Amino acid sequence: MVTLVEFINLRSHSVTPKTPILKILLKIILVICWFFTLNIASADQQIIRMGITPATARNQYVLLEAWRAYMQKKLERPVELILRDSFHDHIDMMRQGKMDFAWFSSPAYLENRQYLRLVVMPIYQGKLFDQAYLIVPSTDTKTQSLLHLKNKIFAYVEPDSNTGYLDSIFQLRLAGIDPNQFFSKSFFTHDHLKVISAVTSGLSDGGAVSGFAWETLALSHPEITGQTRIVAKSKGYGFPPIVCRKTLTQRDFLLIQHVLRGMPDDAEGKTLLKQLNLDGFALTDEKRYHDVEILMRRAGAL
Amino acid sequence: MKYLLNLSYRYKIPLWGSFLILVSALAVSASFIINAYNQLENDLAVESEKLGYAIKSNLYTTMLQDDVWRTFEIITEASHRAGSNRVRVESMLVVDRNQRVVVSTQPKEMPMMSELTTLNPEFAEVALRILQMQGEQASTVYLRHLKHYYTLIPVTRDNANLGTLIIVHSKDVFLPLFADSAWDGLWVGLLILAILLPFNWYWGQRMAFPLVQITERMGQLGKSWPDDLDPNLYEYRDELGLLFEAYNQLIVDLKTKEALETRMVQADRLAALGQLAAGIAHEINNPLSGMLMAIDTLKCHADTSPLTDKTIALIERGLNQIRETVAALLVEGKLKSRNLIPHDIEDVLTLIAPMGSRKTLHLSWHNSLSGEVELPATFIRQIMINLLMNAVKAASQQGDVSCDVGINNKHLHISITNNGKMLNPEQISHLFEPFATFSESGHGLGLWVTYQIVNQLGGTISVKREADEHMNFTVEIPLGA
Numbered sequence: 001m002v003t004l005v006e007f008i009n010l011r012s013h014s015v016t017p018k019t020p021i022l023k024i025l026l027k028i029i030l031v032i033c034w035f036f037t038l039n040i041a042s043a044d045q046q047i048i049r050m051g052i053t054p055a056t057a058r059n060q061y062v063l064l065e066a067w068r069a070y071m072q073k074k075l076e077r078p079v080e081l082i083l084r085d086s087f088h089d090h091i092d093m094m095r096q097g098k099m100d101f102a103w104f105s106s107p108a109y110l111e112n113r114q115y116l117r118l119v120v121m122p123i124y125q126g127k128l129f130d131q132a133y134l135i136v137p138s139t140d141t142k143t144q145s146l147l148h149l150k151n152k153i154f155a156y157v158e159p160d161s162n163t164g165y166l167d168s169i170f171q172l173r174l175a176g177i178d179p180n181q182f183f184s185k186s187f188f189t190h191d192h193l194k195v196i197s198a199v200t201s202g203l204s205d206g207g208a209v210s211g212f213a214w215e216t217l218a219l220s221h222p223e224i225t226g227q228t229r230i231v232a233k234s235k236g237y238g239f240p241p242i243v244c245r246k247t248l249t250q251r252d253f254l255l256i257q258h259v260l261r262g263m264p265d266d267a268e269g270k271t272l273l274k275q276l277n278l279d280g281f282a283l284t285d286e287k288r289y290h291d292v293e294i295l296m297r298r299a300g301a302l
Numbered sequence: 303m304k305y306l307l308n309l310s311y312r313y314k315i316p317l318w319g320s321f322l323i324l325v326s327a328l329a330v331s332a333s334f335i336i337n338a339y340n341q342l343e344n345d346l347a348v349e350s351e352k353l354g355y356a357i358k359s360n361l362y363t364t365m366l367q368d369d370v371w372r373t374f375e376i377i378t379e380a381s382h383r384a385g386s387n388r389v390r391v392e393s394m395l396v397v398d399r400n401q402r403v404v405v406s407t408q409p410k411e412m413p414m415m416s417e418l419t420t421l422n423p424e425f426a427e428v429a430l431r432i433l434q435m436q437g438e439q440a441s442t443v444y445l446r447h448l449k450h451y452y453t454l455i456p457v458t459r460d461n462a463n464l465g466t467l468i469i470v471h472s473k474d475v476f477l478p479l480f481a482d483s484a485w486d487g488l489w490v491g492l493l494i495l496a497i498l499l500p501f502n503w504y505w506g507q508r509m510a511f512p513l514v515q516i517t518e519r520m521g522q523l524g525k526s527w528p529d530d531l532d533p534n535l536y537e538y539r540d541e542l543g544l545l546f547e548a549y550n551q552l553i554v555d556l557k558t559k560e561a562l563e564t565r566m567v568q569a570d571r572l573a574a575l576g577q578l579a580a581g582i583a584h585e586i587n588n589p590l591s592g593m594l595m596a597i598d599t600l601k602c603h604a605d606t607s608p609l610t611d612k613t614i615a616l617i618e619r620g621l622n623q624i625r626e627t628v629a630a631l632l633v634e635g636k637l638k639s640r641n642l643i644p645h646d647i648e649d650v651l652t653l654i655a656p657m658g659s660r661k662t663l664h665l666s667w668h669n670s671l672s673g674e675v676e677l678p679a680t681f682i683r684q685i686m687i688n689l690l691m692n693a694v695k696a697a698s699q700q701g702d703v704s705c706d707v708g709i710n711n712k713h714l715h716i717s718i719t720n721n722g723k724m725l726n727p728e729q730i731s732h733l734f735e736p737f738a739t740f741s742e743s744g745h746g747l748g749l750w751v752t753y754q755i756v757n758q759l760g761g762t763i764s765v766k767r768e769a770d771e772h773m774n775f776t777v778e779i780p781l782g783a
Contacts, residue, residue, distance in 0.1 A: 153414050155371070185414055187370035194371060202410035203374055 048075055048252070051082045051102030053090050063275050070272055074259040085190065087160050091115070094245045101244035101256050106292040108160045109243050113286070116243040119253065120260045121284035124212050124277070128288060129236030131211035132163035135199050135228040143206065143231050146171050152205035154186040155198040162292050163210040164192055167234045169299040193217060200227040212239070216277040238289040242281065257283075311513050316506030323498045331491030338483035346476065347442040347453065349389040350469050353380060354440060354455035358467065361396060361457050365404060365464045370414070374405045377467070381407050390475040392450065396457065398465040401429050428452050432466050449473055512536040516549050527557070564731065565764075569757075572734055576754055579736060583632035586624065594621055630747045631736065639678035642714075644671040646679045647707050650686045657694045663703050670708035676782045677714055681755045686716060688752045689775050693720035696773065709781070713761075716777040725773060730765050 050071060052064060064081060072079040082099055084090055087108055093099035095115050109116055121128050136143045143149060146168060157164025165188075172179040179186075187204070189195050192213035198204040211233060218225040242260060244253055263269030264280040273280060309317070357380045364372040373396060381391040395406035397418050406412035412421055419426045431443050432454055438461070443452040453469040512535050519528035536546055597618050600606070606614065647669045658665045675682075686705075693703045697720040706717040725733065732738045734753035737746040756763045761779030768774050 185370070187368075189371040198371065198374070201374075202408075203370075203405065203414065204409075 046078055048072075048077050048079045048101070048256070049082055049093075049099045050079055051084070051090050051093065051099045053084075053087055053102060053104050053108060060275075063272070067272055067276070070263075070268060071256075071259060074262070075255060087158060094243075097245060097247055099245065100248055100252065101242060103240060104243050105158065105161050105240045106238050106289050107162050107166060107296055109241055110289055110293055110296060111160070115246055117246050117248070117253065118284050118286065119242045119244050119257050120281035121241045121288060122239050122276075123279040123282050124239055126279060127236065128239050128282060128284070129291075130163055130239045131236055132167035132234035133209050133211045133214050133230050134168070134206065134232040134234075135196065135209055135214070136206045136231055137199055137202065138227050138229045140205070140229065145232060146206075147175055147177075149206045150182055151184045153203070154183040155195045155204035155207035156186060156188050157192050157195055157209065158188060158190055161192075161210070162237050162295055163212075163234070164195060164208050166295050166299040167237070168208040170295055171234075173298060173300070196224065196228060200224060206231070212277070219277060235291070237292045237295065238284075241284060241289075311510035312507060313510075315510045316503045319502040319506050320499055323495065323502055327491045327494045327498070330494060331487045334487035334490055335484045338487060339480055342476070342480055342483055343444065346389055346451075346471065346479075347444070350391075350442065350453035350471060351440040351455065353389065353391070354453055354467050354469055356380070358455055358457055359459070361467060362459045362464060365396065365398075365457060370405055374407075374409075377405065378407050381469075389471065391469055392472040392475070393470045395468050395470070396465055397432070397468065399463060401432060401466075404465060424448050424450060424452075428454070428468060432468075435466075437461075451476070509542070512542055512546065516545065519549070523556070528553075568731060568734070572753060572757070575735060576757070579631040583628040586628050587632070590621060590625055590628070594618070594625070597621070627747075630751060639680040642671075642675040642677045642679040642682045644669060644673070646683050647671060647686070650683055650690065651705075653687060654690045654694060657691065658703065661694065661697065662700050663694065663697055664701070666702065666704035668704075668706045668708075670706075675709065675714060677759070677779060681759060682714070682716075682779075685752050685755055685777060686718075688748045689716070689718045689777070692748060693718050693773075693775070696720055696722045698722040712781050714777075714779045714781060716779075717774060718776075719768065719772050719774045721770070721772050723773075724767060724771060725765070730767075733765060734763070 048071070050068060061083075064083075068079050068081040082090075082093065082102075084093070087105075090099065090102055090104070091108070091112050094102065094112070101119055104116070109118070124130065134146055136149075154168075156168065159165055169179045172182055187198075189198055192210045195204075195207040195209045196214065196217060199207045214225060214228075214230070242256075244256060260281040261283070263273055306314075306317075357376050360376050361373060364376060377394040377396060381394045391407075393406060393408045393412070395408075395412050396404040398404050401418040403412050403414055403416050403418065403421075405414055418429045418432075427445070427448070428443055431441065431452075435441055435454060435456060438456055438458045440453060440455045443454065445451075450470050450472055453471070455467040455469070457464045457467055515531060515535060519531070522528040531546065531550065536543055597614055600614060601611075601618075604610075651665075651667055655665065686707075690703070690705060697703050701721040703720040704718070706715075708715050734749050736750040738749070753763055756777055756779060759779045761777060763775065763777050766774050766776075
């Protein structure tokens with residue numbers, strides 16, 4: 001966006017006024033232009049688009065809408081919520097400037113970091129990491145590890161989810177097993193909670209899911225998570241971050257970061273965080289995702 | 303069975319009618335129910351196929367992309383959505399071209415990648431049907447011995463087949479739906495019964511009642527005369543109406559015949575009595591004439607004492623009384639007499655009128671004779687006087703007596719009617735016998751004489767009770783007798 005000062009400087013370099021009348025005229029035109037520029041600039045800054053990717057908990061639309069309303073109030077700007085099924089849609093929208101900030105999965109961020117900028121990182125149970133849970137139906141009492149599920153049916157979340165896919169692939173590779181041959185059938189549900197549904201319905205014999213998603217569901221629907229058994233928990237990986245497009249203005253970046261970090265400081269924000277099962281948001285940097293990067297390399301995703 | 307057949311028509315007609323109505327209502331209800339059953343079967347098949355066709359296209363896409371979860375979501379949502387409709391889906395499954403389960407709504411029972419034929423025997427039959435299917439046409443497998451029925455929809459696009467969607471419906475769900483329809487059918491049947499049964503019962507009774515009435519009366523015939531039938535009982539001209547008419551005619555004929563027989567017996571009796579009386583009269587008259595002549599001779603020639611005179615006079619009066627009585631018995635109807643003229647009738651009125659006025663009777667008189675009638679005037683006058691004197695005696699105080707005389711069909715017709723004391727049928731049957739008196743005065747020979755005269759003139763005399771407490775005597779005498 002060209003500011004008024006820049007515009008005036010530009011004009012002063014390119015045009016040399018000949019007479020005072022022309023100067024006056026030029027000044028009047030400049031003032032009118034300044035008004036227009038101001039209006040265009042404010043219109044351009046009107047809407048902030050907030051995205052929630054499939055790899056993060058996003059099935060609670062009412063909660064997400066409340067969060068959007070909160071952000072709108074705090075940012076004093078209209079905030080639009082964007083939910084797309086395909087993860088790639090989110091990346092494309094970020095690159096095209098049609099989305100301003102979003103809650104991304106860690107691998108998705110790492111894969112596309114040239115277009116993205118870390119804003120904050122959620123704090124979950126006082127920590128900054130999430131774990132992958134290997135779950136099986138509660139009726140299955142024999143399975144003790146992923147390796148016991150040979151020739152079974154397995155449900156993943158997304159190819160871009162470290163907890164819902166990459167960790168399991170990594171575990172198999174670590175055991176010298178080709179993940180494409182190990183299960184009789186595997187499939188993606190594109191949602192952590194749907195992996196839990198696949199396991200409870202009996203559609204799959206096991207599934208990989210985010211520990212955060214499982215625990216959050218256990219708070220509201222223990223009868224559903226009660227139908228699953230956690231076989232293994234992975235090490236901690238950097239929690240899926242809130243990122244923004246790199247082209248976002250510093251002002252907006254700081255504003256969003258400020259609002260998100262300030263959520264625990266007011267009652268409404270606190271309530272939302274409680275519903276999201278988060279403690280708050282912390283400043284972060286890329287180092288926090290080093291483990292995820294290693295995982296991705298070992299799993300063959302990078 | 304025989305007991306049923308022996309029942310009165312009063313019960314038999316309504317019972318048979320009810321039985322037939324019941325059978326008809328059952329037949330109607332049964333056809334309604336069978337129709338409802340077939341319709342329901344058809345509806346379920348159509349609705350199930352519609353459901354299958356609605357998701358077929360999406361299934362094709364997800365199967366093509368091997369998107370197991372989305373395929374699962376599509377069939378799960380569809381089976382839940384169908385739960386609110388009449389078609390309740392028990393389960394749905396999608397099989398590939400090799401009849402292996404791609405995904406099912408009940409993965410625990412029908413796990414992914416299992417062979418369809420190994421799931422259960424019913425699916426083995428379904429698998430055979432799938433092999434027989436061609437093109438994109440859906441098919442419904444409805445076999446009596448199966449516990450479910452199956453709708454099979456090929457998952458195809460542009461003739462490219464990826465597999466088959468199988469929608470499983472339980473017949474347990476089908477039955478309550480059918481019960482609802484059957485219940486409707488039953489209600490229709492009951493409604494028909496509720497309308498027709500009372501109507502049939504009324505109509506049956508209405509038909510049987512006249513028959514029962516006739517039967518009861520026919521049974522009475524021979525013992526006593528049955529009561530008259532109510533003419534309003536049955537007014538129509540069908541066979542039953544004709545039967546009524548025939549019955550009434552029969553009763554009339556029988557009564558006429560009996561009356562005729564009674565009259566003949568009476569006439570025979572009276573004729574025999576007449577002959578007897580005439581014979582006795584002749585036998586008495588001969589010695590009586592001798593005795594009277596002897597008394598005449600004795601009165602002329604014998605010198606008798608006053609006591610003897612008195613005794614002779616007593617004997618003479620007695621003998622004369624005997625002669626009068628005998629003469630009265632011995633009616634001689636063949637005496638020469640002049641012909642009857644209208645004036646003779648008026649004479650009779652003149653003679654009777656004083657008697658009538660003593661009782662202040664209302665005497666109605668109608669004489670339609672216009673000239674001389676070829677009948678002996680003496681006897682006709684005697685007949686009229688006898689009958690009118692009886693009528694006047696029998697009439698009540700201030701009562702009425704009527705007399706009608708005329709010529710009808712070459713017969714002299716005399717009809718005399720009076721009110722007052724009524725004669726019963728028993729009295730009527732002995733009325734014309736000698737000494738059959740029903741009044742305190744009179745010797746009982748008046749009607750006997752009248753009967754004899756009429757009889758000798760070749761006529762008839764009849765008595766009947768009329769309405770309003772009136773007795774009527776009618777005399778018919780052929781002219782020229």
